[in-house]
Amino acid sequence: MTATNPQELLKSREYHGIQKLEGPLLFIDNVHNVGYQELVELRDGSGRERLGMILETSRGSAVVQVFEGTTGLDLAHTSVRFRGEPLRLPVTKSMLGRVFDGLGRPTDGGPAPVAEERWDVNGLPINPTSRVYPRKFIETGISAIDGMNTLVRGQKLPIFSGAGLPHDRVTAQVVRQAKIVGEDVSFAIVFAAMGVKHDVARFFIDNFRNTGVLENVVLFLSLADAPSVERLQTPRTALTIAEYLAFRENMHVLVVLTDMTNYCEALREISTARSEIPSRKSYPGYMYSDLASLYERAGMVENATGSITQMEILTMPSDDISHPIPDLTGYITEGQIVLDRELHQKGIYPPILTLRSLSRLMKDGIGKGMTRDDHAHTASQLFAALARVKDVRALASVIGEEELSTLDHQYLQFGDAFERTFLSQREDEDRSIEETLDIGWKCLSILPKEELHRVTDEEIAKHYVKSS
């Protein structure tokens, strides 16, 4: 029984030789009884050190997932030590401005941060009764987001994109421009890259540097050439420091996780290597719970004035929104911003597909005193009109534009104006919410007043722009 053995003694015990290697997994027998999800230190014949985690433990044997991959390990010369505790991250404010690998080890040449506390990277679930419901509007300066899919502080709002779409540019613009109107508080950005290319990471770092915020960023880079298993820990380490900064140092933290698709691929890789029973598209059945254990680490709590807002980027395999990765994500996050290939090909930036995008927390973050009185109704009216535009365009492609009624023509005009003036904006264009809503009204004013069912008469009187 473990209780009779001093933990320290067991920690220093080293085992030589292992029984089996399979993909990223290592099987070892004849060890003491080790704890589930405990951290494992490995050394190969040449003395190189690696880290791993216990995935399964039974009497005297264990299955270890090796974060840095098993390349170069052999059965006879590998030595193993069990640390008796899960992976912990030293947490301190001095990590701001630093670069780490996926396991939280510095890779910028600087010394390891000195911290008083080391936190378990798996975190603990937030008690729902101690959450503070998010309702503070974050102005991103992007009309399609502010006006129609408003982001609020403490929300988790992913970007559903596809390969070749400008999700990085959109995210970078949000990071640059995001602010709370009339508030000046300490903020931080935690950036975790999982399996993305070096140039993507470079793009973000340059962006942070150019806007002078690099000092407020903690970077965790586990890039495309790093072992895939490391990606499974990357978001966990990132969210651990985010929790520290938000709930201990009371900072407002924006966490950017990119690309969640790579994370899920790594999850599938491990699951397959363990020959688990697969669910849809061979992803493991617990992927929903696993993703939730990351996404739910956003929000605000009582007794702390900080917050964690999450933006996850994921590329939908073959642009398919019903693929398990976007699908399960959408079930957990509080909405989604969907990028569209067709809009992108039309040359529209940002190519946000407004009808398919959603912000669940929008209703409580907008309106009088927060954005503008008419915001909810105006957004709803824009959505309704866009839905009609979609139908009219479908009809026009069948019967030809000439055959359309006058009203339908007006809808087509509205649709074009919306894409040209409301949706489109420059990458450095930072629109205020008033500007955004005014442009929205200008577009709506193409339609006759009688068509505007979702706004009140007073709103029409105040904002409807009479055609000259």
Added chain:
Amino acid sequence: MEVIGKVSRVVGPVVHAREVTRAQMLELVEVGEQRLIGEIVRLSGDEISIQVYEDTTGLAPGENIYGSGLPLSVELGPGLIGSIYDGVQRPLELIKKQCGEFIPKGVKVPALPRDKKWKFTPSVKAGDSVTAGQILGTVPETDRLEHRVLVPPGVSGKVVKIAPAGAYTIEEEIAVVETASGKKPLRLAQPWPVRQARPNKQRLPFDAPLLTGQRVIDTLFPIAKGGTVAVPGGFGTGKTVVEHQVAKWSDADVVVYIGCGERGNEMTDVLKEFPHLIDPRSNRPLMERTILIANTSNMPVAAREASIYTGITLAEYYRDQGYHVAIMADSTSRWAEALRELSGRKEEMPAEEGFPAYLPTRLAEFYERAGLVETLCGRTGSISIVGAVSPPGGDFSEPVTQHTKRFIRAFWALDQDLANSRHYPAISWLDSYSDYVDDVGNWWKENGDPEWPALRTEIHDLLRREERLQQTVKLMGPEVLPDSQKLVLDTAKLFKNTFLQQSAYDAIDQYSTAKKQVKMLRIIVTYNRLAAEAIHKGVTIQTLRALPVLEEISRMKFSVSNEDVAKFDALQGRLEKAMEEVARGAQ
């Protein structure tokens, strides 16, 4: 608790143990020195498998298993209402007080407050004979709800002692019953195993609707008190808002809201909002009839599996007291996925999409605990279940939706296109159905409109005709249609915008009484009937569209509140008059 075995293997939330001396199926155990709560799910020789309701990180083989000798149970008694529990009935407020913002492992807190004194009034006296389920006395649990203290199932005999009226804690003895097997002391609280349905005298046929105040539900796809309904929809279609609306505005006496594997912020929303919302029927805060069970998606998966059973057992307890209870289960798919995950970890043979072969059995067991019953104490009580389903990719052909459909009788299908155009509630009038229309028809005839079934059928049929016409419109445009068919499109649009769409956030529109619903329905049907006649007499659709009364109708849901439905009669009058004038003008 005594040691009954030792951990031999840990696979996530499933723990195997060996050298087991004494164990029973579904027994509650504590695992390891952290004392994690678990339940025995398999016995084989001296080996057992346990599903653990807390995170097993750090648990090692060789650690002890402590047996309780009892199945996983909930504590039933005054104090449940207004509480928020996790999946195994641990009060989250209390955990917060003890441990702060995060939920640590191995925390032990009592489900019901131990020191609170309740005002008990006996309704039996010494010498009376009582049977199981009979009411011993009452406790005012909240200002609106009288808690009826019941003789536990399995106990009957002569009352040898009953406490006088006064204040008691749930642990104090309030009665002693002389049973065949000896004297049995009774308290305000009693335990009950969650996986076992509580008994009742008999099931009754449905007779009344569970009014939700949501027009598309009550009028087109009603659910009876004691009925079961599934709400399937892809993400973003508004399942949770529908569940919230029903929890807020339904005419149930008690609402049990199970947040099963969903978002933490959504539970917070309910928690922060319900205490401030006033129930229109009792004028009391909604929290005074609500029990919340929150096992959010990041809380342990085994407790998610248990949360559904915990919820329905609490519901049965209030049903047995003679109340109408409504359960919101959001989402049953997450529960099914928990079953799948645990099944996989137990290395069971999978059926469709990795779900265990017993998924339909479990679903049936759950939904069959709903119903309208005569309770053991001779009162009428019911449990209605509104179960959200989250089909992957919004595809209703997946196993959970398909199996659920076998055990429910109403189906509120949420539609992605409606949600995209922000038509809420996005309940599709083409894919949804309700088998309860005949059951509740009489109620509506007596309390709504004597013509209710006919009006409802007429408008439903109109929607179907419109859908067919839309096929033509998609190919040739609406201009080619004759005026009589354009009217079908017009009325359907009017009905969708005015009646089916309902704002969850507008103070007047969020909830409609039965009276308001039937009056609105009648006005729209009347318009359709009279307009059809007028067109027949030669009035053009343009003339009809220009009628000012139409504008009034399209705004009536916002302009007329539940309190002054008489205004609808005036509107009905103006409509009939306007149509009469139009028809006269044509002749």
